Amino acid sequence: MNGLVGINKVVVIGLGMTGLSVVNHLVRLPQLLDIKVIDTRDNPPGQEQLPTGVDLCAGQWNLQWLLDADLIVVSPGIALATPELLLAAQSGIELIGDIELFARAVNKPVVAITGSNGKSTVTSLVGEMAKEAGIDVGVGGNIGFAALDMLGQDHDLYVLELSSFQLETTSSLVLEAAVYLNLSEDHMDRYPGGLADYSNAKMRIFDHAKLAVYNRDDLATKPDFNGNMTSFGFDNTDYGLVMVDGAEWLAIAGEPLMAVSEIALVGRHNVANCLAALALADAVGIDRIAACQTMRRYTGLAHRCQLAVNRHGVKWVNDSKATNLASTVAALTGLQLAGKLHLLMGGDGKGADFSELKPVLADLNVQLYCFGRDGHLFSELVENAINVDTMSEAMDRAAVTVKAGDMVLLSPACASWDQFANFMARGDAFVEQALRLQDSVSGKM
Structure with a gap:
């Protein structure tokens, strides 16, 4: 089943990884389709990988192709608000995305994750839980593999990260x-109706x-939903927390788990x-022992609160992807340590106002190290900040x-461009130096 009955002419808008996955999926279908691609870039990535017989219009729109299409992907x-796409939609042509094609073709269980922050972590964590439980799982969507590329691997479970952009063009995903x-502000340039449209x-x-x-602690995420619902949060309801002998435990319906x-x-x-991942894992029958084993070993995606080194009682954590204020606030909020936090901040501040960090830092036992072009902006937030160049x-x-x-x-709260090619290079440098420095604290335990 592919949900393309009666379709002959398909136009794919945009190449790159997603566009190529769409083209390759359409070519694999048993029905013969007339496939064309439009990409307004002069030299779109992936053009050399297009299959024979697939026409490409690069550097401009081709309105005739659009208006002749039976389906546009x-x-x-x-943005669907692009004038050329609006004209096609007004002409009665269906516009969908790659996830909708996936929905019409998939025949195995699927779980999916969306949200303003944390999508990639939860998606990867659920995928690791499934692997630990011995399940053949495909993990992708807005992370890693394009969803359509995974279909040919015939997994037993699919875990998808989905952005608001992908969901706009998806209507039948079970x-x-x-x-x-x-929910927090993001992509507001794409949503003229503001946060409500985005949500x-x-x-x-x-x-x-x-x-x-x-999320019980962010009720903007609660849907008007007639089916089965559950939630996660920091109280003892559903997937939540309980105290056991003075220590916090993950719990399900008040029963301690880990x-x-x-x-x-x-x-x-x-x-x-982790609580959100547990809820999804339970929904598809992933063994809870495997889920707990995964949470004990999974240190996260590279550059996102990634535990780089844990030795001699000192944790070195790489959160180089925190290139803005909101990401760093998320990393610091509720952080609990037995000792002191040595926080490295700075880089290219992109003109941001960092004053919101002051009350967050005030609640922490912190020594602040300020580096890079805009490091001086952080030294005003706490007393005794240490200013260095790099x-x-x-x-x-x-x-x-x-x-x-x-x-x-x-967790720099800044872009890396003043001293590094990108946040990945900055994070890699942090991890490399942390590995070299780890033995220098061995005598202080």
């Missing part, structure tokens, strides 16, 4: 469970879900991410004073 980066993690796009994830999972202190991921927001210098200074129970956290 739009890549998520292209999910065993769907979670909406949280409504994300709410589409629940349209055909058998189980809806929302101590929060055993979670390998760093940060309070990742406790919430991240490397900051790490050297921290290594001299850290003790067992401390954490060295790179």
